Amino acid sequence: MSRKIKVGLAGLGKMGLSHFALVNAHPDTETVACDATGMLVDMLSRNISNRLYRDYDRMLAKEQLDAVVISTPSRLHGGMVRAALDRGIHVFCEKPFCLDWRESEALADLAEARGLVGQVGYHYRHVGAMREMKRVVEAGALGRITHVLAEAYGPVVLRPKKQTWRSRKSEGGGCLYDYAAHPLNLLNWLFGAPERVSGSVLGSVFSDEIDDEVFATLSFPGGTTAQLSVNWSDESHRKMSTKLSLIGTNGRINVDRQECQVYLRAPVAGLPGYGKGWTVRYTTELTEDPWFYLRGEEYSHQIDDFVRAVRDGAGRAGENDFRSAALTDRTIAMILADAAGETAAAPAALPQPPAARRGLGWFMRGREG
Amino acid sequence: MDRLLFGDNQFFGINHMSEEKARAQAMRFQDTDAIMAVLDAAYDAGIRTFMCTTHDRIAEVCDRVRANPARYADFQFYPCMPYAHKYANAVTEHGMFGALSQFMPEEGLFRTALRGGAALAAKDVEGIAKLLIDVEMKMFAGLKTPVVLIQNVFTDLLLGMGYTRAFRVFHDHVRDRYGAEAGFITMNLPMLHRALEAEGIENPIICSNINKIGFRMCGGPELYAEVLRSGRVRAIAMSVLASGAIPAEEAIEWVANLPGVQSIVFGASGRGNILNTRDLVARHFPAAPEPAEA
Structure with missing residues (x-):
């Protein structure tokens, strides 16, 4: 019997609760979680046995985590993923990965350099x-x-x-x-x-x-x-x-x-x-039953893949690694740039990808006025 | 519980095999008359129990049944709640607590509390859960609902999270308020059965996939068989044909011979299929229902 891995769930919204249930029901995990909504944490902590935090950094500091599952608003992904990788913690992150594809690429570099599993929740591939x-x-x-x-x-x-x-x-x-x-x-x-x-x-x-x-x-x-x-x-x-x-x-x-x-x-x-x-x-006929079914085999299988990769020390994700998700972020950026070029009526010069860490703010500021 | 229960997936564009078929069914059944025609065929074939989601459209079915008590004297509903997509879409639109407040009665402390983000005491959470159940049960007022079930997405979410106290709350509320037995739909029967027993819910009604090929029987057919043999569960078998992967007679005969299975729930869109299923169940599953007096 292999050891259990300790997984911290960050964000208990719609996807986060679903991931929490799947990870928590997995036979190879011990689960803790955090969410910034005090009301939710209060309510859950009186009704379930897992340790719950209101603060992500505190959870990272207090728990010896093997892995995190991040299901927070997309704008927060980059910083939270980096904080985990810096501590040597494996990461499963909801899609889209990062709003700035350069940050996605940088995080893929970091995960690969450190031999950590980095997986993104594009469940359709499962x-x-x-x-x-x-x-x-x-x-x-x-x-x-x-x-x-x-x-x-x-x-x-x-x-x-x-x-x-x-x-x-x-x-x-x-x-x-x-x-x-x-x-x-x-x-x-x-x-x-x-x-x-x-x-x-x-x-x-x-x-x-x-x-x-x-x-x-x-x-x-x-x-x-x-x-x-x-x-x-x-x-x-x-x-x-x-x-x-x-x-x-x-x-x-x-x-x-x-x-x-x-x-x-x-x-x-x-x-x-x-x-x-x-x-x-x-x-x-093409799908095997998972250990636990919540809302489709694909959601179970992607979590199972992640847990196994962490447990077995695979050092990388099987499907949907950070690099592949970064490519999707980059494709999204190409669509944003193309759409912006059209509305700006300046077809001669396509906008350049945004500078690293600035996100797509240059474009959004324009749209948000 | 009757041997044979009639399900409602076919009416709402739910088909585990094909989105095209699901859409064709949704088109066919967008008129409540079309739904009633099939329900009438089932009822006249002696199938008295309609196991249905608390979908808005079911409210129209309830109105029809209520309006004609002589015609539907033995008609009973097994409500399955909640209609999950209603909540899932609301959570995307309003956030977790915003969505909950959407489903609370207009006037009330809970709605105010949820909107204000105030801390909720444990009894408040229970109160909210009971209110949500009452909101879902409203459409069945005055109708027979001897068993009320939680949909599998909710059962399994709560089960996975370990929030199993909620099962007890549900169980007690439908008993106390509606004089009904609680039922639980799940894709994870062995794990759920353990959790319900731990909550002191004995001999629970559990509805789950039970079929010869083990399709969506999480935990595995061996563990399912163990729970069924224990004599401590009243199982409703669904997906008996495994979305058509098993021939009907073979599928029904196999399930009928399992201990612990009390009922089979099935969906059909036509009279021929309904009669065929009824006759197969009558042949292989003793104590099948007698045809109702029309």
Whole structure:
């Protein structure tokens, strides 16, 4: 029996509570947590047995932590991740990683240099159907992939609304960071970094400060283009729904959280079970039961991967390491820059990426007036 | 509990296999008449229990049933609360405590306290929980609700966090206020059963996936079998067909032979499927319900 690792959860909001439950139920962990909301900490500390803190630094100082799970507003990620890495603590951080991709890269450097596990919560890469899509693409089954439609829709902002951190761009709010980050991360997974982003639109539907819909065209090496279409003001979806449709010279894939539909014009070697025509495989048949199920196997599996990597001294994350998340942050920045270039009506000079540590403030100040 | 309970996933665009099918179902059932037609077919086939989420649309079903007590004399609801997406979306929009205050009655100390961020005493937290249960139960006023269940996302969130005291609060409140038995939906039956026993909740009603291929039976089929054999649980089996991965007869026969399983909950959109399931259950699961007097 291997030893238990001690994990500190930082932030007990919607994602934080979910991660807390998963980590706490994991057989290989001992769990403590912190949240800045005194009312919540008070309430929980009277009802659960874990030690709870109101202050992150205090938790780091008092507990001999092996790992932290950070689920705070995105603007706070960078500093909190660095504080943990500096102490030699492994980190799981919610997405998006950092609002400034240079900070993301610097943290990836730091984690790699120190041999620490750094993982980011892009849970779609743990969805059975998405993994199957990746496998089919890597087998070359689609031939040359010419185009991808990457979509995400859901009912988050359905009316002009009250302010929370998610409604403030400066804190990492908005549909681009919150929703579009997911399909972008899947595009990065399949195709790496885009060479160019064009036609970006960040539109407000109901919000004052932030984008509720995002559209962009991304060009990847090898000639693949991707159309991003994301809207979180869409009530016709019960919850967030992410879908990729890939078209190549030998077929097509339609994939979402539930199923992976593959059409092949001709079968390919190395992909048994996929004949000519349609083959449909379901997440339910592609996924193993986790030790504990809360809201989808993918959430359990990503935490399990992290806990195992820490426990076994892997020294690096299996999927969704900091470097890969930094690439998504950089892709987000390209969309922001492209959209800003358009609205500034100065197409001759694309804005340069922001200076390190200044975040995207240069752009936000403009938008926030 | 009856042998066969009728579920509601099919009415609300919930399908674990396909978003396309889910959408087609959501379109078909956006008219409450369409839902009632299926419920009538089930009721006329002798299936008297409707196990349903506290979705806004269910309030319309409740109105129909209330309006025709002669037609629905034996109709009973097993409410499953809360409808989680309502809360999840509200938390994204209003923050944790802001969302809670949204669901509190307009006038009241708790709403004021939550808005003001005041410290809450333990009894206040219990009071808020009870109020939330009452808000969810409102739509069932005057109807039979002999069992009231917590949805799996909430059960399993509380279970994972170790906030198992909440199960006791729920259990006692639905008993005291509604004369109902508490039920718990979970994807983690063995762990939940341990937690409920530790809270002194004996022989609990637990609804979880129970199927021949072990689909979404976290903790593993062996531990499930152990709990079921213990004689200290009343299990409602859901996902018996594992989203269609197991042929119906084979699936039902297998579950019917397990000790501890008292009921099967299933969803169907058409009369043919309803009758077929009813007959399979009658054949393999003794004490199946008699057809109701129409």
